[in-house]
Amino acid sequence: MDRAALDVRFRVAFLLWASLLAGVTLFACVAWAIAGGLLAPAFTASLAPALASKLLVMVPVLLVAGIVYRNGDVGTRGDTGTRLVAWQTRMTVASALQEGGGLLGLVVCLLADRPTWMLGVWVVTAVAMLLGRPRREELDRLLR
Numbered sequence: 732m733d734r735a736a737l738d739v740r741f742r743v744a745f746l747l748w749a750s751l752l753a754g755v756t757l758f759a760c761v762a763w764a765i766a767g768g769l770l771a772p773a774f775t776a777s778l779a780p781a782l783a784s785k786l787l788v789m790v791p792v793l794l795v796a797g798i799v800y801r802n803g804d805v806g807t808r809g810d811t812g813t814r815l816v817a818w819q820t821r822m823t824v825a826s827a828l829q830e831g832g833g834l835l836g837l838v839v840c841l842l843a844d845r846p847t848w849m850l851g852v853w854v855v856t857a858v859a860m861l862l863g864r865p866r867r868e869e870l871d872r873l874l875r
Contacts, residue, residue: 737815737870737874740815740819740870741865741867741870743819744818744819744822744823744865745864745865747822747823747826748822748826748860748863748864748865751826751827751829751830751860752826752830752857752860752861754830754834755830755833755834755837755853755856755857755860756853756857758833758834758837759833759837759849759850759852759853762837762838762840762841762846762849763846763849763850765841766840766841766844766845766846766849767846774841774844775844776842776843776844776845777842778839778842778843779843780843780845782843783839783840783842783843783845783848786835786839787836787839787840787848787852789832789835789836790832790833790835790836790852790855790856791832791855792832793828793829793831793832793835794828794829794832794833794855794856794859796828796832797824797825797826797827797828797829797832797859797863798825798829798859798862798863800821800824800825800828801821801822801824801825801863803821811873811874814873815870815873818869818870818873822865825863826860826863829856829859829860829863830856830860832856832859833852833853833855833856833857833860836848836849836852836855836856837849837852837853840852
């Protein structure tokens with residue numbers, strides 16, 4: 732496979748990852764504004780903080796699941812095309828799991844009316860997603 736085709740595939744994977752990260756960030760800003768009463772009338776909590784803290788356990792579970800899946804060895808054997816498709820799939824699924832974890836955490840924080848927790852959930856999600864971003868070096872290893 733030539734370098735230009737690899738660059739196109741890398742850009743697609745990177746843009747998908749970046750759009751998922753931007754989605755979590757935008758949702759965090761909107762949720763923060765709603766919880767602070769900037770976009771709507773005063774928001775009342777519909778979820779007890781004790782229950783919310785228990786539900787927030789799912790956030791790191793999904794973030795770690797994304798990391799584990801991304802670094803797994805699914806599709807690491809076979810020809811270059813197979814390995815490349817497997818890499819793209821792992822990147823997409825891992826990013827979606829991490830975004831899902833972040834969105835779940837933000838919704839739980841919004842329902843519990845805990846805007847300060849939202850910041851923590853967003854930071855943890857953003858760090859996990861930034862650490863798992865697509866890297867060109869990975870594609871270079873696939874070609875060997």
